[in-house]
Amino acid sequence: MNLPVTGSTAEELLAEVARLKEHDLPVRGGQVTAYVYDTGRPEVHEAATRAYVEMLEVNSLDPTAFPSVVEMERQVVGAVADLLGGGHGIFTSGGTESIMLAVKAARDLAGRERPEMVVPVTAHPAFHKAAHYLGVSVRPVPVDLDTYRARAADVEAAITADAVLVVASAPSYPQGVIDPVGEIAAVAAAAGVPCHVDACVGGWLLPWLREAGAGVPPFDLSVPGVTSLSCDLHKFGYAPKGASVVLFADPAMRRGAYFASAAWPGYTVINATVQSSRSAGPLAGAWATLRALGREGYLELGRATLEAATALREGIARVPGLRVLGEPESSLVSFAAADDGEVDVFVLADEARARGWFLQPQLSYAGIPANLHVTVTGVTRAGVDAMLKVIAESAEAARLRGPVALPEGLVELVAGLDLEALDDPTFAELAASVGVDLRPGRGQPEMAVVNAVLDGLPAAQREAVLVRFLSVLYG
Numbered sequence: 241m242n243l244p245v246t247g248s249t250a251e252e253l254l255a256e257v258a259r260l261k262e263h264d265l266p267v268r269g270g271q272v273t274a275y276v277y278d279t280g281r282p283e284v285h286e287a288a289t290r291a292y293v294e295m296l297e298v299n300s301l302d303p304t305a306f307p308s309v310v311e312m313e314r315q316v317v318g319a320v321a322d323l324l325g326g327g328h329g330i331f332t333s334g335g336t337e338s339i340m341l342a343v344k345a346a347r348d349l350a351g352r353e354r355p356e357m358v359v360p361v362t363a364h365p366a367f368h369k370a371a372h373y374l375g376v377s378v379r380p381v382p383v384d385l386d387t388y389r390a391r392a393a394d395v396e397a398a399i400t401a402d403a404v405l406v407v408a409s410a411p412s413y414p415q416g417v418i419d420p421v422g423e424i425a426a427v428a429a430a431a432g433v434p435c436h437v438d439a440c441v442g443g444w445l446l447p448w449l450r451e452a453g454a455g456v457p458p459f460d461l462s463v464p465g466v467t468s469l470s471c472d473l474h475k476f477g478y479a480p481k482g483a484s485v486v487l488f489a490d491p492a493m494r495r496g497a498y499f500a501s502a503a504w505p506g507y508t509v510i511n512a513t514v515q516s517s518r519s520a521g522p523l524a525g526a527w528a529t530l531r532a533l534g535r536e537g538y539l540e541l542g543r544a545t546l547e548a549a550t551a552l553r554e555g556i557a558r559v560p561g562l563r564v565l566g567e568p569e570s571s572l573v574s575f576a577a578a579d580d581g582e583v584d585v586f587v588l589a590d591e592a593r594a595r596g597w598f599l600q601p602q603l604s605y606a607g608i609p610a611n612l613h614v615t616v617t618g619v620t621r622a623g624v625d626a627m628l629k630v631i632a633e634s635a636e637a638a639r640l641r642g643p644v645a646l647p648e649g650l651v652e653l654v655a656g657l658d659l660e661a662l663d664d665p666t667f668a669e670l671a672a673s674v675g676v677d678l679r680p681g682r683g684q685p686e687m688a689v690v691n692a693v694l695d696g697l698p699a700a701q702r703e704a705v706l707v708r709f710l711s712v713l714y715g
């Protein structure tokens with residue numbers, strides 16, 4: 241865009257926004273089974289939007305200038321602590337930031353020269369990101385390939401004298417299963433190491449599922465040995481994006497997450513989060529969503545979610561050629577090709593996408609096969625039969641089409657590429673040669689080929705290709 245010389249009206253701009261959004265996936269209605277969380281209650285999202293806009297221009301940078309921020313944050317963090325075993329919290333922009341702060345606090349508290357953390361392979365990449373940003377190394381722990389849960393004995397064996405943090409997920413995102421938090425926290429405590437529970441996706445979901453009758457083991461700050469916990473409100477809290485809470489059992493550890501600087505001649509800086517200046521809109525959006533739904537609202541959504549997740553798991557198990565991975569306690573469901581291997585799940589995802597449904601591809605990793613992921617939310621119940629129908633039809637179509645046939649030697653070619661030596665236009669040409677047109681406005685490419693290529697690469701090479709992809713996409 242060239243910055244226009246003259247300004248535009250709001251009407252003109254909103255028409256333009258509508259045009260820009262034309263090819264976006266819908267954020268409401270439940271046909272997109274990742275990224276977005278819809279209550280199915282427009283009035284709740286409306287309340288959040290209005291509160292968000294009301295606080296949009298307030299800056300959370302200085303709580304003495306805007307005391308509304310302090311009061312709202314105390315209420316939101318208090319609600320999360322009430323539900324999840326107490327503690328002292330910080331409102332953050334998302335799960336990644338919550339995890340970043342938990343890792344920083346653990347690192348600073350321990351003061352090791354070469355800090356490392358013990359992380360099951362199913363834990364979210366936010367831990368790798370935090371490790372990368374904060375100079376902590378990751379000691380990965382395999383998971384049980386029948387249940388997809390980490391085992392406490394493996395975690396224990398990975399704890400060294402340099403360990404500053406042990407991680408468990410409730411649940412881990414890929415298969416929606418809960419790590420044995422009690423056992424893992426116990427081995428961490430016995431070694432004198434803090435234990436973070438990543439309840440980013442499950443924190444504001446599992447308690448309602450439990451109340452609705454699901455078997456949910458203890459996972460929160462009330463479990464002995466758990467020292468911090470992350471819980472995203474912009475997932476099953478149904479708040480607008482930019483809303484998460486990190487809780488610390490010990491206020492001294494929360495102080496370890498803070499950052500202060502007086503090392504300049506300007507205003508004094510004291511931040512609880514990574515961001516400094518930031519809008520209070522997301523906080524107000526989360527606050528309003530919690531209040532608009534209340535306990536009853538969340539419990540009702542929890543019941544609907546549990547019913548839908550059960551129906552989905554049972555329904556997928558009946559589709560020829562597919563199998564559900566593990567026995568998730570949450571409402572996150574993943575499924576892979578059955579042992580006959582006749583259905584290519586990446587082709588299935590393209591077929592579903594052509595029918596208007598987004599199912600999230602997950603690449604094979606650490607012994608876990610390639611699969612598709614569905615996040616079941618409160619709104620899914622109304623659409624679960626339609627979703628199952630699309631999955632069955634898409635599976636049948638994928639069986640007929642057969643697995644992606646990659647040109648011979650393509651994976652080896654990509655694996656052997658010296659990406660550093662390629663410029664972005666050459667990379668774009670290469671992508672076009674496998675049917676992926678990265679030029680603007682070309683819409684959604686068939687992703688099965690891309691996913692099959694990525695799936696054939698080791699993780700480091702996948703990462704290099706993904707970085708390139710983003711760089712070309714943004715031009």
Ligand SMILES: *Cc1c(COP(=O)(O)O)cnc(C)c1O
Nearest residue numbers: 334335336364366413438440441
């Ligand atoms: C979503 C998620 C995160 C990261 O959250 P963002 O809000 O996307 O930064 C971390 N852990 C788990 C288990 C998640 O599902």
